[in-house]
Amino acid sequence: MNHELKEIINQAVINQQKGLKNVLATVVHLEGSSYRKPGVRMLISEDLNSVGAVSGGCVEKEIIHRAKSVFADNKPKVITYDGRYKLGCEGILYVLIEPFLISNAFINQFSDANSKRETIKIESHFTKENEAFGNFGSVVTFNNKEQFVFSDHFNFQHKKEVDVYTQILQPRFRLIIIGGEHDAVKLCKVAATLGWEIDVITCVKDSKQLKDFPGANSVVGDSPESIQFKNIEENTAIVIMNHSYVQDLKYVVKLSEYTPKYIGVLGAPNRRERLFNELFDFVPDLSDTFLDNIYTPAGLHIGAQTPEEIAVSIVAEILSVIREKKPFSLRNLTGKINN
Template identity: 45%
Template sequence: MTHEIKNLVGIIWKAQQQGIKSVLATVVALEGSSYRRPGVRMLIQANGEIHGVISGGCVEKEVERQAQFVLKMDIPKMMTYDGRFRLGCEGIIYILIEPVNITLDMKSQFDIVFNKRSAFKSESFYTIEEGTNKDFGSQFYLSGKRYTLKDDFTVSNQLKCFEQNFRPLFQLYLFGAEHDTVSLCKAAADLGWQVTVVASSDEEKTKVFFGGVNEFITPTFDTLDTSLIDDQTAVMLMTHSFNKDVQYLLALAKTHPAYFGILGPKQRRERILDKALDFNPELSVDFLERIHGPAGINIGAESAQEIAVSILAEILSVIRNQNPVQLKEKQGNIHD
């Protein structure tokens, strides 16, 4: 996921400034089932620090052990983990372990991609067979330019290629600054989402009040910049003010977020929509039908923290086109 790459890039860069070597382990192929799918990464550093996981815990120790060779010899290698004969994962996991070095130019391009919320992709070259090979390695395409994780890397057509496309960082716009916004903001940040809290200009709270928030803004309804709200954005109206929710709804009428939710019961949602139509009878049917209200999935949530879980679960189900059911009732594999 994009936010995981962002975190790893920051950690690698910081380690480099301290003279600490890093090795990146990437799941490049899978036969059968596993806790995570190809594309998940784990970072092993020469100072003993480990960042990220590639399974539920059954693979990491072996990856860490084999990464010591790569740290010492500076040569990429492939390893496999066959979970069919162990308790835990029930598939064969193919993992590329490679030295990683990020140049200043590459770090700058990563920052641009993350700040602009642009899409990018990576390619990893490997073989199914275990062993070392100086031709193994990964590269990223950032803003149309190719960047490799080691200086002398050239692509070999004799190797398999795992390609991964990364979407822009997902973001959540929270309209309102009450106690439940605090809980939802923190929970969304834990998912790696970029969170913007939009509060009234007379709001006494500040950015410090919202753990994990990226931006805290207090525009008027007329000066609200909606240009950054795109199809990788979720929107939640939760001001606890009927009039404010109506005005924000009108201000957002021409946006096309991936998810648009309103906090509160059905009757309140209908009143908000009716009042909005009174002000603007030209509101599109498509926009109104995309609104989720009451926001969330029925899990019996009561506290602000539980309501946050309910709302985030619905957002995830919508953006991933899933129908929420208990996994024991789901047909096929978990990740199908």
């Protein structure tokens, strides 16, 4: 959810430049079940426009309405929303609504943490009551121990008689796409809608640029012989789609020096055995773990035919791997979805 917070911060800066106040609404506790879980946020500006969502769309109007008092008196509050009779979700949401004023120092720290792919801790102080007022608010702690609050009236050192919801925001999930053809562009677009950080590697002789891959963080020309991967062991997936078996093999050999959790290779099923056999020719001591992390052909078997559908199947497979879930239809599920 790091990308959601980034979107909120970007909009808050724009609103502040326009002279508009902001408040931040955070789901800090849940009793029962709901569409989304604690830690989700939405930004509301003084003109009652909003960014982000804390549900499927049913709760937001109520939160905007009840946030008006925070704009009027700058006093944070906690509200509840009982979805058992409105959403059919059988849950009660506890939402912290607090003034949201961000400083340039915070923006610099946040940008630096994102560029370094560091985790961010957010602690939200609240109470499990409806329409409750008190010493409520959120404190953000960065890896360098710098701490920030969004209101001068909030004293986070004083924790008496309050609950604290703690959230560790991981850096944005990273997708490395190796390839520069039409289908790579489609995969980039689909992954970008999820807020992933996308880096594209094309052939050195390829003339592709950043503008050719909407949503990408970077586009570079490189080769398997010269490329050096960094920080790909965690929170990263790699999809190889060169449409060249030789280039695909070279990249997989290069990746054997690392331990990424997902390596997808586009291609026909009959290439898999050949790829694995030739891998051992180049890297005889390959581990079973590395081989288990290679998914070829990349994607789930959902009948995908177009480049867009194939992109969806690949993204779905990546999610199933990193979330450690075996794909099946939710209609066969009994119990909670997000277990």
